[in-house]
Amino acid sequence: MNNGLACSALDVRIAGVHVVKDLEFAVRPGDFWALLGPNGIGKTTLLKCLAGLHEPGSGEVLLESRNIAELPRKLLARHIGMLQQHTVYVFDSSVLQTALTGRHPHLGYWEREGHRDLKMAEGALRAVDLAGFAGRSVTGLSGGEARRLAFATLLVQDPEFMLLDEPTNHLDLRHQVHIMGMIRERARQGRHAALAALHDINLAARYCSHVIMLFGDGQWCAGATPDMLSESSLQRLYGCPVERFESSGGPRFHPRAG
Amino acid sequence: MMPTAQRRLLFLLLALLSAASVAIAAAIGSVPLGWDQWWAALLDSGSEFGELVWRLRLPRAAAAWTVGALLSLSGCLMQVLLRNPLADPYILGVSGGASFATLLGMSAGAAAALLPALAWAGALFSILIVFGLARGEGPWSGTRLLLTGVVTASGWAALISLLLTLGSDGSLRGMLFWLIGDLSYARLPSWAPAILLVIFALCFGMARSLNVLAMGETTARLLGEPTRKLLWVVYLLASVLTATAVSIAGNIGFVGLIVPHLMRLLVGSDHRVLLPAAAMFGGLFLVLSDTLARTVLAPRQLPVGVVTALLGVPLFLLLLNRARVKQ
Structure with a gap:
């Protein structure tokens, strides 16, 4: 049994915000989790905590039953990857070379990227619709293109657990659907899992198998999507009246016009 | 990523240019040498100008090359360290x-x-x-x-x-x-070339990390x-x-700022190419600058720092401008 990426009695705080108290939940291969919550509630901090970038106040994050705080970074990077909310490229580099940095944790000190790595990078660029951009400079990319490149780099890194901080930011409708579908497909194949901070409830309703909600003051609630998304829970979450509609693909939610 | 063949060609070219710059530094100075005198002096340190070439000009060129390489390499590292191209x-x-x-x-x-x-x-x-x-x-x-x-x-x-x-x-x-x-x-x-070599090897080994x-x-x-x-x-x-x-x-100003930049414009920012290219170019750039410093107002000698800035600024602005046009 794979215990996945799990939180045990996790307590996370940042700058006066109590993000979660006694958090117990696990992201297992096959899962696609949505992380929902209002602005400034600590979604990014929780993702960073799971990636080992932020130290929890107490409790542990476990990667297959081992505390990630005790694992070397390089090993961690082969299993856990994160799409950050913003990616800024200061130094010029080509799109292909940037995508190839995803192979970094898989290569030894003196090792160079081989044929297989190159194929992976090219495949990932094709998958995010950047096939013709390989030789382009990263500093000249649009917001959406830079976002897709960052996602392609994560695909090249190929961790079992993908943490995604607002993966659909800057993306047009077609690419939003495309990328969410790709993440769901990877999870369904059974080897990967994802946890994505989202603001679009309906993307969560359509693509995610599980939902975790952060209410503030350390309160949280996690479970399978159909059990989690309801008018009352979303109203409590966002402090805004929400109306449920039935669509052919299942329930959808919209803010009730005030 | 630069193809291997192209990368080797670039390194070979820079190595040859480095050797050429040192050879030029040996030939030119307040006592100009003809081709045959220069060649004779290089082959035999006991010849008429052997002393001049082997005791004065070549050691100075070697010092210039090493210092240029040290500064350029350091500049590359500082720019990554502070994540600031300035x-x-x-x-x-x-x-x-x-x-x-x-x-x-x-x-x-x-x-x-x-x-x-x-x-x-x-x-x-x-x-x-x-x-x-x-x-x-x-x-x-x-x-x-x-x-x-x-x-x-x-x-x-x-x-x-x-x-x-x-x-x-x-x-x-x-x-x-x-x-x-x-x-x-x-x-x-x-020990200076030894430091250069050891640190270069360490940095080259961690180039992908950079x-x-x-x-x-x-x-x-x-x-x-x-x-x-x-x-x-x-x-x-x-x-x-x-x-x-x-x-x-x-x-010596400017070398450590401008050479890494010039090389980024020319070879890209993969440090596995950038570090050796910047080191070699920095070396040959300083050898040529120093040769100019010795000869331009001969027999007066200028401090090489004046020349690096006078050469470096227009060269840099030119390349920057060309890069922008290309984009």
Whole structure:
């Protein structure tokens, strides 16, 4: 049994915000989790905590039953990857070379990227619709293109657990659907899992198998999507009246016009 | 990524140009040599001009090449370290400490042979101050390092001004030349190329880590780099490179800022290509600059720091402009 990426009695705080108290939940291969919550509630901090970038106040994050705080970074990077909310490229580099940095944790000190790595990078660029951009400079990319490149780099890194901080930011409708579908497909194949901070409830309703909600003051609630998304829970979450509609693909939610 | 064949060709070309620059430096000077005299001198150090070439010009060219390579390599590292394309080898105060110690020695009438040791002591002192103050607890902070370094550098600059103000007229010229950067009396100690080689090998080995680090500390950590350790290693290596260069030739400006940039424009920012290219180009650039410095107003010799800036600025602006047009 794979215990996945799990939180045990996790307590996370940042700058006066109590993000979660006694958090117990696990992201297992096959899962696609949505992380929902209002602005400034600590979604990014929780993702960073799971990636080992932020130290929890107490409790542990476990990667297959081992505390990630005790694992070397390089090993961690082969299993856990994160799409950050913003990616800024200061130094010029080509799109292909940037995508190839995803192979970094898989290569030894003196090792160079081989044929297989190159194929992976090219495949990932094709998958995010950047096939013709390989030789382009990263500093000249649009917001959406830079976002897709960052996602392609994560695909090249190929961790079992993908943490995604607002993966659909800057993306047009077609690419939003495309990328969410790709993440769901990877999870369904059974080897990967994802946890994505989202603001679009309906993307969560359509693509995610599980939902975790952060209410503030350390309160949280996690479970399978159909059990989690309801008018009352979303109203409590966002402090805004929400109306449920039935669509052919299942329930959808919209803010009730005030 | 640059194809292997193209990369090899580039390195070969830079190596040949480096050798050519040294050969030119051996031929040109206040005593111009004809082709046959030059060739005879190169083959036989006992010939008519052998002494001139082997005892004066070649050692000076070797010193110039080494210093240019040291500064360029240090510049590449500092720019990644601070994630700032404006960073140069002197930005964190290493050269300030070296300059103060050297100038203090000069005004106290210390023997010339003692000056490199003083420069090293001053540089080391400054490195330790900045390292100690900026380290602190908590996560790595590039901003704290930058501010600590820049403020320390300003402190040294004030002390240097004080020394210049108090210095006797006789010692001022020497001090000024040293501050501008001068290779006239430069002797290349054998450990300097050793330092260059060892640090180059270390950096080349971690070039892929530097590529990742250039994308930001968080990105680097997510891609498996223990960044806190890596950043301090980069800081110390860059500082030692700078200290070595400054102890040989004073504060030669501009090479460490411009050569890494020029090379980024030409070969891209993969450090596996950038580091060797910048080191070699920095070396040959300084050899040619110094040859000009020796000959342009011969028999007067200019401090090479003047020439590097005069050559470097237009060359850089030209390439920057061309790169923009291409984009």
